[in-house]
Amino acid sequence: MNKLLRMKITLFERFALISWVVVVVYLFAVFRDQTHPDGTLDELLKLFFSSLSAAYLQ
Amino acid sequence: MSHFISIFGPLAIFSFACVGVGLLVLSLFRSRPQEDCAVEYVIAFVMGQGVLGSLFLVLALIGIFTKPLLLGVLLPLTFIGLWKGFSSIYALPSVLQKNALVFIKASFLWQLLAVAAVLLLLSGASAVVGRIDGDARAFYLALPKVVAASHRLIPLPAYEGFTSVGLLAEMQLAALFLLDMPGASPRLFSWVISLAGAVLLIAISRNAGLGRRGQLLSLVMLSTSSAVAYFWGQGKTDLFAAVFALPAVLYALKDCDNRESRRNSVTIAGVFTGFALVAKLSYIVAFLPSMFVLLFWKDLNVYSLNRKTIGSSQLLLKTLIKYSFVFVLAIAIPLIPHLLKNHILLNTLVDTYGNHHYFSDETTRRIVYTYLFWPFFGSFWAQYGNLSPLMLAFFPLLILMFCKAGQWSSKATGLFVAGATGLLAWIILFPGVPMPRYFLATLLLFTVPAAWAMERASYIDRWINCTITLASLATILVFYVSWSLEVFRVAAAYEYFVGDQSEKNLQIDEVLSRNVYESLNQNAGLGARVYLGSYYRFWLRPDLIQCTNGKKDEGIAFDSKQPEKFWIQIYQHGFTYMFMDNTNPAFAALNATPNWVRAEMIYPQSGYGGAYRLSFSNPPADLKFTTREVAFGAWDVVSAK
Known part of the structure; x- marks a missing residue:
């Protein structure tokens, strides 16, 4: 525990982690009430970017 | 209560x-x-x-x-x-x-x-x-x-x-x-x-x-x-x-x-x-x-x-x-x-x-x-x-x-x-x-x-x-x-819990689906045989569920080239009611009833299915199966002879 408490998370790790969390939670919010694709990465990314562009266009 | x-x-x-x-x-x-x-x-x-x-x-x-x-x-x-x-x-x-x-x-x-x-x-x-x-x-x-x-x-x-x-x-x-x-x-x-x-x-x-x-x-x-x-x-x-x-x-x-x-x-x-x-x-x-x-x-x-x-x-x-x-x-x-x-x-x-x-x-x-x-x-x-x-x-x-x-x-x-x-x-x-x-x-x-x-x-x-x-x-x-429509239906649940014992506060699809089965429950006598043209049966009365089509009735199938054969089997097996889903293969049989069969609609056909009372005048075959209460509440399908 002490070792853990002394542990530092670098700026890059923090940025990468927070970005990843935002992407996953955003995807979760996007998928609600939708007929999901079959969960494959390419379809997830397609939906992610299409939803981003849709939000931008609005 | x-x-x-x-x-x-x-x-x-x-x-x-x-x-x-x-x-x-x-x-x-x-x-x-x-x-x-x-x-x-x-x-x-x-x-x-x-x-x-x-x-x-x-x-x-x-x-x-x-x-x-x-x-x-x-x-x-x-x-x-x-x-x-x-x-x-x-x-x-x-x-x-x-x-x-x-x-x-x-x-x-x-x-x-x-x-x-x-x-x-x-x-x-x-x-x-x-x-x-x-x-x-x-x-x-x-x-x-x-x-x-x-x-x-x-x-x-x-x-x-x-x-x-x-x-x-x-x-x-x-x-x-x-x-x-x-x-x-x-x-x-x-x-x-x-x-x-x-x-x-x-x-x-x-x-x-x-x-x-x-x-x-x-x-x-x-x-x-x-x-x-x-x-x-x-x-x-x-x-x-x-x-x-x-x-x-x-x-x-x-x-x-x-x-x-x-x-x-x-x-x-x-x-x-x-x-x-x-x-x-x-x-x-x-x-x-x-x-x-x-x-x-x-x-x-x-x-x-x-x-x-x-x-x-x-x-x-x-x-x-x-x-x-x-x-x-x-x-x-x-x-x-x-x-x-x-x-x-x-x-x-x-x-x-x-x-x-x-x-x-x-x-x-x-x-x-x-x-x-x-x-x-x-x-x-x-x-x-x-x-x-x-x-x-x-x-x-x-x-x-x-x-x-x-x-x-x-x-x-x-x-x-x-x-x-x-x-x-x-x-x-x-x-x-x-x-x-x-x-x-x-x-x-x-x-x-x-x-x-x-x-x-x-x-x-x-x-x-x-x-x-x-x-x-x-x-x-x-x-x-x-999930607010499927799981978290708090207001409806409150009405359901504090209200009288009725199922009207269930989700609307469930209410409409139940209504079809309820029409059968209200019409069919104890131990009547209901031919289920559906997978679903929960809302039927328990005695009716026990007498629905099972292993003994596996041979019953509708063939559009021989529609009468289906109805003869239905009669022989003792079915007097029918529940039919729109997607069931036997659904077409309702439009091909021979003149000795009367399928009276007791609940209109919809996306939730339909219910029918069957009556037969001068059927061309003998009855093979009937039902019997073998113990209190327990019904079996038995030979009619």
């Missing part, structure tokens, strides 16, 4: 009876590692579920599953459960005070998260007014309703072979039907047991070294998994297996002071694993390997530290063999009533269904390649829900914390390795079955290491702390909104 009393009264009686019998069974294992009072009661509750479910199975097989006998069994046990519960109530104020102090000292975001998680879990009770899942309308709720009314267990018509599945959950629901719970409300028991599951997951987290934040995060991940929440009120019984599995995990994780304590711990873990296997046989693939990892995780760690010591390999081998034997022997105990049931009813011991090849090779490949994603975002056929996105969101943090902390021997690591072992076994044997409910307990093991990493990170970095709490709150909010 309002719904509230008629629903929660029997639930309370049955739940306390489970606690009572569970405490009696656990008292046989005095020198076992103990948990705090609340967790001990929950473990006893789950043990009681297994024991009573098995007992009811035997009573129903004998044909004496009657209300006087049920009350005779339950009431003394309920008294024991209540008595033990109230005798420990003196500890409640200090526990509440302690928890209140911890709550007050926590930061606002953590307080908010705790309140949101508890509210989400409690509002899950409103799932009881949601739509009943198709499988539950076909079998999982229909069978208990029939068992309760007929006081016996025989194969459900049209599902004769499928009756070989484990019926532990169904027998508990049958007891609740027999205690006069109205409509389909016994399905609420799935939510009750998921509360027990939540307490057990928190206990596992605490045992794995997680603090209060970690325990709360485990709870949040459990509650925001639709693979869990979907089953709170839909009538399917998949959660029972997961809840039986969790105490097994808890006992496998326990530190034991001496050999007797270890032996008892392994035995109890084995009994719970056995109950889980009966409730869901698929757990044998992914959960059993996980259990072996957990049972011997500490021994393997000790061995890795002392592997150069002479005799350490022999000691490890001896321990593995000895406790594996105890574990397997304990697993066999709950299997006995289940195997007995299959032997008596179906002359088989274990039956499996299909080849589990649901998807094309290409789709199966895609499932395997994206195994990190489909449990969270997938929506494959029959998948029934996802895991919490928080597990995926903080998975990189788990890797980061494991690498930086280097605590490879901790229990959290053990849970991760156990989960990964089970998951790997599933991927190898069933790569094309992306269905969390088949190995839910194994997948839930991952919540604990994820929560462990999140908790540790929340203490060392305030940005990460904020991210964790905000992401968790956002997930709860999105989850609640996403």
Whole structure:
């Protein structure tokens, strides 16, 4: 525990982690009430970017 | 009497009876590692579920599953459960005070998260007014309703072979039907047991070294998994297996002071694993390997530290063999009533269904390649829900914390390795079955290491702390909104609970579907034969369900080239009513009735099906089958001669 408490998370790790969390939670919010694709990465990314562009266009 | 009393009264009686019998069974294992009072009661509750479910199975097989006998069994046990519960109530104020102090000292975001998680879990009770899942309308709720009314267990018509599945959950629901719970409300028991599951997951987290934040995060991940929440009120019984599995995990994780304590711990873990296997046989693939990892995780760690010591390999081998034997022997105990049931009813011991090849090779490949994603975002056929996105969101943090902390021997690591072992076994044997409910307990093991990493990170970095709490709150909010029509129907549930005993406050699809069956219930006489052109039967009267088309009627099929043949068979088999789905192949027969058949519509055909009364004048064949009440409430289809 002490070792853990002394542990530092670098700026890059923090940025990468927070970005990843935002992407996953955003995807979760996007998928609600939708007929999901079959969960494959390419379809997830397609939906992610299409939803981003849709939000931008609005 | 309002719904509230008629629903929660029997639930309370049955739940306390489970606690009572569970405490009696656990008292046989005095020198076992103990948990705090609340967790001990929950473990006893789950043990009681297994024991009573098995007992009811035997009573129903004998044909004496009657209300006087049920009350005779339950009431003394309920008294024991209540008595033990109230005798420990003196500890409640200090526990509440302690928890209140911890709550007050926590930061606002953590307080908010705790309140949101508890509210989400409690509002899950409103799932009881949601739509009943198709499988539950076909079998999982229909069978208990029939068992309760007929006081016996025989194969459900049209599902004769499928009756070989484990019926532990169904027998508990049958007891609740027999205690006069109205409509389909016994399905609420799935939510009750998921509360027990939540307490057990928190206990596992605490045992794995997680603090209060970690325990709360485990709870949040459990509650925001639709693979869990979907089953709170839909009538399917998949959660029972997961809840039986969790105490097994808890006992496998326990530190034991001496050999007797270890032996008892392994035995109890084995009994719970056995109950889980009966409730869901698929757990044998992914959960059993996980259990072996957990049972011997500490021994393997000790061995890795002392592997150069002479005799350490022999000691490890001896321990593995000895406790594996105890574990397997304990697993066999709950299997006995289940195997007995299959032997008596179906002359088989274990039956499996299909080849589990649901998807094309290409789709199966895609499932395997994206195994990190489909449990969270997938929506494959029959998948029934996802895991919490928080597990995926903080998975990189788990890797980061494991690498930086280097605590490879901790229990959290053990849970991760156990989960990964089970998951790997599933991927190898069933790569094309992306269905969390088949190995839910194994997948839930991952919540604990994820929560462990999140908790540790929340203490060392305030940005990460904020991210964790905000992401968790956002997930709860999105989850609640996403499932507000299916699960979280709080306003409708309030009306349902405080209103009179009627089913009009159920979800509208359920009400409209029920109306069709209700028209048959009101028209058909006792023991009338209803030809079901549908998989679904729950809302029919129990005597009518027992007399619907089953194995004896397998030869009946509609052929548009010979429509009269179908109607002759219908007459010969004694059917006088008909329920027809729009999609059933025999639907066309209603437009091809010969002149000696009259199909009078008693409920108009719609997307929810239609109901018909059949009458025959001068039929060109003799009657072959009729029905007879062989015991009170028990109806058989018998030869007419």
